[in-house]
Amino acid sequence: MPPKDVPPKPARSPLQAARPAAARLAGVDAARGVALLGMMATHLMATFGPDAGRTPTWVGLVFSGRSAALFAVLAGIGLALSTGRQQPLRGAELRAARRGVALRAVPIALVGLILGGLEVNIAIILVHYAVLFVCILPFLGLGTRALAAWAAGWTLLSPVLAFALRPWFLSAEPPLRLGHNPAMEDLETPGPLLADIFLTGYYPVLQWLSYLLIGLLIGRLDLTATAVRILLLCGGAVLAVTAKTLGTAAILDWGGLQALEESVANPAFPLTSHLQVSLTGVEQSGTWWWLAAAAPHSGTTLDLLHTAGSAAAAVGFFLLLGGLRRPGRRETARWLLPLSGPGAMTLTLYTLHVWAASWFHERELPGGLSSEGLYQLHALSAVAIGGLFALWGRRGPLEWLAHQAAVLGRYRPAARGREPRRPRRGGRGTA
Numbered sequence: 357m358p359p360k361d362v363p364p365k366p367a368r369s370p371l372q373a374a375r376p377a378a379a380r381l382a383g384v385d386a387a388r389g390v391a392l393l394g395m396m397a398t399h400l401m402a403t404f405g406p407d408a409g410r411t412p413t414w415v416g417l418v419f420s421g422r423s424a425a426l427f428a429v430l431a432g433i434g435l436a437l438s439t440g441r442q443q444p445l446r447g448a449e450l451r452a453a454r455r456g457v458a459l460r461a462v463p464i465a466l467v468g469l470i471l472g473g474l475e476v477n478i479a480i481i482l483v484h485y486a487v488l489f490v491c492i493l494p495f496l497g498l499g500t501r502a503l504a505a506w507a508a509g510w511t512l513l514s515p516v517l518a519f520a521l522r523p524w525f526l527s528a529e530p531p532l533r534l535g536h537n538p539a540m541e542d543l544e545t546p547g548p549l550l551a552d553i554f555l556t557g558y559y560p561v562l563q564w565l566s567y568l569l570i571g572l573l574i575g576r577l578d579l580t581a582t583a584v585r586i587l588l589l590c591g592g593a594v595l596a597v598t599a600k601t602l603g604t605a606a607i608l609d610w611g612g613l614q615a616l617e618e619s620v621a622n623p624a625f626p627l628t629s630h631l632q633v634s635l636t637g638v639e640q641s642g643t644w645w646w647l648a649a650a651a652p653h654s655g656t657t658l659d660l661l662h663t664a665g666s667a668a669a670a671v672g673f674f675l676l677l678g679g680l681r682r683p684g685r686r687e688t689a690r691w692l693l694p695l696s697g698p699g700a701m702t703l704t705l706y707t708l709h710v711w712a713a714s715w716f717h718e719r720e721l722p723g724g725l726s727s728e729g730l731y732q733l734h735a736l737s738a739v740a741i742g743g744l745f746a747l748w749g750r751r752g753p754l755e756w757l758a759h760q761a762a763v764l765g766r767y768r769p770a771a772r773g774r775e776p777r778r779p780r781r782g783g784r785g786t787a
Contacts (some may be wrong), residue, residue, distance in 0.1 A: 380700065381579060383675030384437075388430045388693040389699030389742065390670060393735050394423030396709055400731040401479045403591055403633050410626040416633035424481060424559065425567055425663035427702075432492070432571020433579075433671065439496050444576070449499045452766040457496070459765035460758045461489035467707055467754060472539035474714040479558035479636070482706070483538040483594035487553055487561050492568045500576045511664070514563045515647055515656045518555055522639045525551045532556060558636060563655040570664045579675060588672025588737065595665030603650020603658040607631060615645040641743025698742030701752030705738045 403416030439445055439453045468482025495506060500771065525532040532551035534542060537558075542549045554561045577584045606612045613628070619642035620627055630638055635654040640646040650658035678692055698705050716722075721730060745752055751759060 381437075381675065381678060381691045382696045383585075383678035384430065384433060384579070384671065384680065385696035385699035386674040387426065387667075387671045387699065388697075388702055388786075389695035389697070389738075390674070391423050391426040392428060392698055392702045392705060392709075392738065393695075394419040395427065395481075395706070395733055396734050396738070398423060398701050399709070399713060400734060401727050403603060404629060410629040412629055412633045415553050420633045421659070422663050422666045425660075426667040427481070428485070428488065428559075428564055428567035429571040429574070429664060429667035430460065430671070431488065431743055432568035432573075433575040434571075435489075435492060435496065435568070436572045436575020437579075442498050444499055446497065454493045454496055455765035456762035457489055457493060457765070461486040461763040463754070463757050463761055464489070464703065467540060467703070469540050471707065471710050472537035472542075474710065475717045476710060476714040478536075478537075478710055478713060480537045480710060481559055482703075484557065484559040484561055484564065488565060488568050491561060491565050492572065495569060495572060498572075500573065502571060503573040503576060507566065508573060510569055512657055513694040514566060515660070518560060518562050518655060519644070519647055520557050521639065525555055526641075559654075560655055563660060566660045567664060567667070570668070574668060574671065582676070585672045585675040588759075589666045589676065590669075590672075592665045592670075592672060593675050596662050597665075599658045599662035599665060603656075603662070606645075606648035606658075610648075612645040612648050615643045616649075619643045619646070677745030693743055693746060694739045696742075697744075697746035698738040701742055701745055701755050703758060704752030704754040705742060707754060709734055709738065709739075 382501070397415050398419050401415045402413050402701065403420050405411035405413055425481060435457060444450070445453050451761070464617075465483055465486035468480055468484075468486060471480050471482065489681075495503065498506065530548075532548045533556040534548055534552040538549060574588065577588075607616070613631075617623075617627055620638075627638075631649060633653040635649070635651045640654065646654070647656050648658070649656055650662050652659065652663070674692065674695070716730070721727070725733075750756075
């Protein structure tokens with residue numbers, strides 16, 4: 357029992373009452389940096405060639421679908437690292453963590469809605485990202501086995517449900533599809549907004565929740581163990597190759613392409629190119645063969661497995677590059693700083709990137725600058741800003757705002773006027 361003359365500890369403010377932040381893994385931040393740079397590439401450089409057949413470019417073949425999926429899987433990993441790592445939280449701590457995640461989603465959604473009002477040829481992910489944070493809340497308290505079951509079931513079944521529901525939403529009058537990024541004015545029509553976010557939009561939350569569940573499962577593993585990192589790299593690569601091989605065989609060798617061409621009913625439409633790069637905006641209805649494709653942004657089971665496998669392999673690769681983290685110390689792989697720096701402040705840099713891209717929407721680039729040169733400018737700026745903030749030891753401005761929102765959500769004021777309960781004699785006390 358403490359002496360009576362010891363002064364009581366001063367009450368902590370909400371911003372001081374948060375759980376200590378989990379030590380950052382440089383490999384995870386580096387993978388997030390790659391996702392950011394990959395998304396920038398698909399935004400600023402052509403994914404299809406200028407020819408009539410729309411021949412895919414290397415940017416479309418490499419980054420389309422995979423970068424955004426990596427971003428989403430890493431969101432799940434980040435939530436696992438901040439809500440219990442290998443051992444999920446329970447009771448009051450779990451409820452506080454859920455409140456923190458929910459409030460963290462609020463500034464992300466607001467930034468996304470503001471960016472949605474810009475004139476820009478970019479499918480902005482932030483509103484969907486925030487909704488995914490809310491949808492993942494019921495799963496934060498699950499252990500590894502339960503998460504594995506939910507992730508497998510959701511990845512297998514959500515594309516089937518989406519395929520069955522989407523025609524009904526699109527046949528409404530007017531169709532429940534925005535056709536643009538969610539913006540502030542869309543809050544006045546919640547029906548089309550929610551339908552677009554969950555089913556008919558660029559990043560359908562119904563299927564994309566699979567990525568967060570898979571990321572949450574990965575984050576529950578011991579990411580400091582070399583064996584786990586090798587498992588992610590090799591297992592993810594095998595899963596990605598297997599899913600893509602099955603999808604390619606189903607479409608090209610087993611009769612799928614003919615069924616899809618009949619469904620599109622437009623001989624001039626470059627369906628083969630879209631199957632390689634992106635099915636965004638392509639009406640996927642009329643035949644169940646759409647579910648056999650592994651095309652980027654198709655939202656099928658094979659697409660989810662391929663992109664999630666690619667994401668797991670990327671995370672394992674960069675974790676291996678980062679090296680083993682010493683117990684109780686941050687992983688500080690300096691050679692990863694050009695990627696881990698921007699990866700630690702993706703919300704701020706993504707927002708700046710979209711805002712800067714809006715300057716040249718439907719305008720000629722100044723001084724003969726090419727789209728490749730514009731991308732290099734954005735990428736180098738992101739690396740420089742991220743590296744400076746990392747060396748400074750500071751969060752990005754929007755990361756700080758989202759963090760403070762999460763802290764406020766986790767804060768639980770102590771009850772006043774209550775004496776701490778003393779253990780009974782013979783019971784379990786504290787030393």
